[in-house]
């Protein structure tokens with residue numbers, strides 16, 4: 001069996017691609033390289049192109065005898081999705097549909113999709129379960145939910161079985177220091193903590209310290225990117241064993257505040273994180289962390305790495321690659 005990984009030159013995609021190879025899957029990457037990096041794809045074939053290019057997807061599936069797909073390629077900046085919704089609907093929904101339909105026509109039978117916990121918005125109850133109401137508060141979140149729905153309908157009508165993995169907050173880097181994120185393209189907390197710590201920004205902005213949480217700062221579920229990568233292996237294995245289409249949280253079950261991240265970073269690195277308290281960021285929920293019971297029960301997956309592992313790996317990666325893969329030898 002051969003897996004096509006879209007977005008396999010990106011942050012989570014490259015780490016998952018390498019793990020799939022290590023676990024004995026034959027892997028091919030499809031990436032436009034608009035935001036991904038050629039240097040992040042080693043030892044597997046890289047097809048440069050867009051998911052919306054049906055002819056290319058069909059040709060790639062045929063040429064490489066693709067049986068399975070793991071789909072990461074998407075835009076993921078929440079703020080940008082509100083400023084330029086068309087860009088997100090075009091790529092994340094129309095492009096995803098072109099990919100899903102071409103893949104189904106080409107005989108792909110198993111599909112794993114990068115969805116997001118941001119479809120829960122500000123949940124009433126935490127840890128949030130998959131049964132919670134969907135409350136998309138951004139175009140980005142809506143595009144992910146729409147793609148989940150496309151996959152549900154392709155399961156019903158065309159027999160394409162899929163797992164939509166609802167990621168909580170991916171963070172950290174490959175533990176050997178070779179793959180990670182570029183803070184220039186990220187709005188996320190951990191890269192910005194590292195940027196401030198390493199002196200590439202004057203200070204971290206802490207977006208709000210008046211939330212109804214224990215220390216007043218936002219609470220999230222930070223999951224090590226290597227644990228996240230493992231969930232894709234588990235999802236493919238589940239589908240190969242005949243598992244039904246489903247969606248599933250991928251988180252740790254533990255809530256961590258922005259201040260917890262700062263104090264953990266200072267303890268793990270021995271360095272000070274300069275920070276200022278800034279106004280709340282529009283659209284940010286106070287508290288969102290996930291109940292990972294379904295992933296454990298159905299996929300046999302649970303997170304193994306700690307917050308210290310997340311911070312240590314991010315620190316090693318960003319210290320050595322302040323320009324992301326651009327500074328990779």
Ligand code: WQD
Nearest residue numbers: 076078116118187188189192205206207218219220258284
């Ligand atoms: C985490 C916490 C911020 C930056 C978003 C998407 C979600 C997922 C991950 C995927 C919040 C605070 C952040 C900073 C801060 N998407 N913060 N200063 O908002 O939970 O989730 O990214 O691709 O779909 O919605 O993640 O890392 O941006 O923020 O104080 O400079 O850190 O307010 O409490 P978020 P985040």
